[in-house]
Amino acid sequence: MSSNPVDALIEPDGSDPVPDMLENAVGLSFLxxxxxxxxxCTSVIKSNPWDWAAEQLSGD
Known part of the structure; x- marks a missing residue:
C-alpha cells in the first residue's frame, strides 16, 4: 500500500448521469x-440559439 494519497486518485468521468428526457420532464421544460x-433550431438549422446569444452577449 502506497502512503501517497495521489496514487489513489482516479480520473473523473465527464458523462451526464441523468438522461435529458428525465431532466426535461422533472423541470417541466416541455411547457x-x-x-x-x-x-x-437544433434539428433544422443545426445551431443552438441560446448558446449563440450567450456567446454574443458575454464577450471575451
Whole structure:
C-alpha cells in the first residue's frame, strides 16, 4: 500500500448521469415555448440559439 494519497486518485468521468428526457420532464421544460424553439433550431438549422446569444452577449 502506497502512503501517497495521489496514487489513489482516479480520473473523473465527464458523462451526464441523468438522461435529458428525465431532466426535461422533472423541470417541466416541455411547457416552455423556448424548449420547442431550441429543438427546432437544433434539428433544422443545426445551431443552438441560446448558446449563440450567450456567446454574443458575454464577450471575451
Amino acid at each position: 416552455s415555448p423556448s424548449f420547442y424553439i431550441q429543438q427546432f
